[in-house]
Amino acid sequence: MSxxxxxxxxxxxxxxxxAAGVVLARNxxxxxxxxxxxxxxxxxxxVILRAEFLAAxxxxxxxxxxxxxxxxxxxxxxxxNLPEFHGGRPVQRLLALILGLALxxxxxxxxxxxxxxxxxxxxxxxxxxxxxxxxxALGRVLYSGYVLPIQVTAVxxxxxxxxxxxxxxxxxxxxxxxxxxxxxxxxxxPRGSEMANGVEPALPALAAGQLKLEAGERTLVMAKSGDDxxxxxxxxxRHQS
Amino acid sequence: xxxxxxxxFLTLSAALFIIGMLGVLIRRNVxxxxxxxxxxxxxxxxxxxxxxWEQHSLVGQTFALFIIAVAAAEAVVGLGIIMAxxxxxxxxxxxxxxxxxx
Amino acid sequence: MNWAAFLSNYIFAFIVLNVxxxxxxxxxxxxxxxxxxxxxxxGPKRTGPFGLLQPIADGIKLLAKEDIVPxxxxxxxxxxxxxxxxxxxxxxxxxxxxxxxxTVFGQEVNLYVADINVAVLYVLALGGMGVYGIILGGxxxxxxYSLLGALRSAAQVISYEIVLGLSLVGVFILSGTLSLVxxxxxxxxxxxxxxxxxxxxxxxxxxxxxxLFLIAAVAETNRAPFDxxxxxxxxxxxxxxxYSGFRFSFFFLAEYINMIAVSLLAAxxxxxxxxxxxxxxxxxxxxxxxxxxxFYIWLRTTLPRFRYDQLMGLAWKVLLPLALINIALTGxxxxxxxxxx
Numbered sequence: 023m024s025x026x027x028x029x030x031x032x033x034x035x036x037x038x039x040x041a042a043g044v045v046l047a048r049n050x051x052x053x054x055x056x057x058x059x060x061x062x063x064x065x066x067x068x069v070i071l072r073a074e075f076l077a078a079x080x081x082x083x084x085x086x087x088x089x090x091x092x093x094x095x096x097x098x099x100x101x102x103n104l105p106e107f108h109g110g111r112p113v114q115r116l117l118a119l120i121l122g123l124a125l126x127x128x129x130x131x132x133x134x135x136x137x138x139x140x141x142x143x144x145x146x147x148x149x150x151x152x153x154x155x156x157x158x159a160l161g162r163v164l165y166s167g168y169v170l171p172i173q174v175t176a177v178x179x180x181x182x183x184x185x186x187x188x189x190x191x192x193x194x195x196x197x198x199x200x201x202x203x204x205x206x207x208x209x210x211x212p213r214g215s216e217m218a219n220g221v222e223p224a225l226p227a228l229a230a231g232q233l234k235l236e237a238g239e240r241t242l243v244m245a246k247s248g249d250d251x252x253x254x255x256x257x258x259x260r261h262q263s
Numbered sequence: 264x265x266x267x268x269x270x271x272f273l274t275l276s277a278a279l280f281i282i283g284m285l286g287v288l289i290r291r292n293v294x295x296x297x298x299x300x301x302x303x304x305x306x307x308x309x310x311x312x313x314x315x316w317e318q319h320s321l322v323g324q325t326f327a328l329f330i331i332a333v334a335a336a337e338a339v340v341g342l343g344i345i346m347a348x349x350x351x352x353x354x355x356x357x358x359x360x361x362x363x364x365x
Numbered sequence: 366m367n368w369a370a371f372l373s374n375y376i377f378a379f380i381v382l383n384v385x386x387x388x389x390x391x392x393x394x395x396x397x398x399x400x401x402x403x404x405x406x407x408g409p410k411r412t413g414p415f416g417l418l419q420p421i422a423d424g425i426k427l428l429a430k431e432d433i434v435p436x437x438x439x440x441x442x443x444x445x446x447x448x449x450x451x452x453x454x455x456x457x458x459x460x461x462x463x464x465x466x467x468t469v470f471g472q473e474v475n476l477y478v479a480d481i482n483v484a485v486l487y488v489l490a491l492g493g494m495g496v497y498g499i500i501l502g503g504x505x506x507x508x509x510y511s512l513l514g515a516l517r518s519a520a521q522v523i524s525y526e527i528v529l530g531l532s533l534v535g536v537f538i539l540s541g542t543l544s545l546v547x548x549x550x551x552x553x554x555x556x557x558x559x560x561x562x563x564x565x566x567x568x569x570x571x572x573x574x575x576x577l578f579l580i581a582a583v584a585e586t587n588r589a590p591f592d593x594x595x596x597x598x599x600x601x602x603x604x605x606x607x608y609s610g611f612r613f614s615f616f617f618l619a620e621y622i623n624m625i626a627v628s629l630l631a632a633x634x635x636x637x638x639x640x641x642x643x644x645x646x647x648x649x650x651x652x653x654x655x656x657x658x659x660f661y662i663w664l665r666t667t668l669p670r671f672r673y674d675q676l677m678g679l680a681w682k683v684l685l686p687l688a689l690i691n692i693a694l695t696g697x698x699x700x701x702x703x704x705x706x
Contacts, residue, residue: 076327092298
């Protein structure tokens with residue numbers, strides 16, 4: 023039993039147990055955590071299978087970005103109203119279990135009774151080391167034969183980003199009819215508001231269909247004392263010239 | 264089995280895939296179903312990378328890289344849909360999503 | 366299996382880990398002294414000579430505090446979150462080269478724990494995993510403000526992680542490798558600038574990348590001026606509000622270890638690591654890392670905090686385009702240098 027097989031077995035066992043934890047956990051946050059464990063173990067298995075770049079990419083993209091996104095969404099959901107608490111469907115579970123076991127049996131039968139035929143490719147470990155490592159070799163393969171899929175993937179990611187922006191946009195608020203403003207504001211004016219004296223304010227007339235005064239039609243006055251700007255009309259006051 | 268052979272990683276891939284499939288069939292929480300789908304993607308990736316290692320070819324790793332990229336795009340859009348759905352229906356129970364049906 | 370090599374590597378890793386942990390404790394002391402000096406006061410001076418026993422006193426105090434777990438908290442996640450932060454932090458030091466290869470007692474010892482082909486990606490991956498400590502800490506506290514602080518902090522970290530990664534792509538283009546040992550070797554080549562021979566430190570060929578890396582690193586480690594998610598006046602304590610005693614100390618110390626790891630990384634990637642004018646060695650690396658740590662503390666004393674939307678706007682609207690322009694420029698210059706343009 024070589025060390026490689028031993029480590030692979032341990033990591034594989036933990037990955038499978040964590041995957042079972044994803045399915046069995048009641049709390050979705052625990053599911054997400056179990057999935058993180060599973061992914062990290064799978065990334066370690068990629069390192070055993072000499073795919074170091076993929077291992078790092080798996081951790082950076084899958085656990086570091088996708089699962090963080092999933093956790094964000096889980097935390098924005100009401101935790102007291104989870105579907106698990108509304109009762110399961112036992113018939114469904116039993117059927118699913120039977121199906122799963124049947125599939126497992128078939129796949130294991132296929133795996134254990136067959137061997138792989140075919141010519142091995144050119145990238146033996148010595149060839150990979152000769153170009154400088156897994157990253158360099160992968161770079162050579164990707165950018166010589168797979169440039170078009172890379173461009174297509176880039177367009178796909180762009181489309182996904184735009185789609186996400188559109189889906190997550192909040193509803194546009196309807197334009198409400200704005201309250202009409204008065205002509206001036208004068209602070210700390212000693213005469214106070216004319217409304218208390220029963221004087222009906224005369225608002226400037228608006229054109230038909232216009233909701234508010236144009237920006238240039240309103241004048242804003244900041245008065246530091248009541249003696250300034252006495253020639254400006256107070257709110258509601260008629261011109262006395 | 265004292266050497267690492269194809270049987271090892273194929274068994275792992277099958278186990279992960281089937282557990283993911285069971286999760287999609289059994290669970291009712293949309294987010295957990297989504298996570299089980301990601302698990303299935305991962306199982307397929309293990310298979311690809313295992314074959315790449317065994318056959319001394321890097322094509323498997325290229326495929327796996329593209330699968331990771333596509334899974335990222337799918338996650339983004341899927342989670343957007345889930346959020347929009349949960350805002351509309353105020354639930355994440357997949358059994359409540361049957362508006363298209365009469 | 367070469368047991369001698371394995372054993373020597375293991376002992377070296379043990380030494381590195383313990384030195385990191387010791388540095389982390391005295392980093393708190395260093396920070397308090399420098400902060401005090403910049404604020405025209407003295408800092409710790411009573412506990413032991415020159416206050417040198419202050420970190421130990423702090424440690425004893427935090428360990429002796431009552432361990433409070435909120436009633437509605439998710440207990441398992443509450444316990445795991447600070448551990449996750451603390452365990453992931455020193456792992457970045459596993460790929461930093463502290464030198465070349467020396468011969469000790471007739472055994473070749475590598476002065477780095479591991480030379481992996483994707484070393485810098487490994488460090489970025491650890492940074493990405495560090496987000497989980499924050500999110501889980503905030504979630505498990507069963508406290509709305511903690512959750513908000515955690516989500517904000519997580520969004521900040523993942524945004525700046527992108528800038529961090531992209532700012533380093535220029536270095537990868539110039540050195541042709543992701544392995545830190547090979548990047549160090551590439552920086553030891555001479556570079557002629559007119560008639561002057563200087564070492565090929567990437568701060569000279571990648572100034573924009575260096576600045577972007579520094580800003581992103583400060584934001585990644587949640588340090589001032591990017592520390593809104595854990596600022597006391599805004600969200601009480603952010604994601605670590607409900608943590609007390611040694612659990613809080615895990616979060617707190619994880620932040621310091623992250624700072625040290627990032628400083629070591631910056632020194633290796635941009636300033637040539639162990640390279641120095643007189644004698645190459647780990648002392649130069651230590652001096653450069655100390656320079657970065659001093660810079661961190663200096664930023665904390667000087668700059669006011671960013672508001673959250675300013676912080677995110679900076680990452681996505683300013684730093685990310687600059688990083689992409691840096692990559693494009695570096696690629697063009699490299700192609701021109703290779704004669705392929």
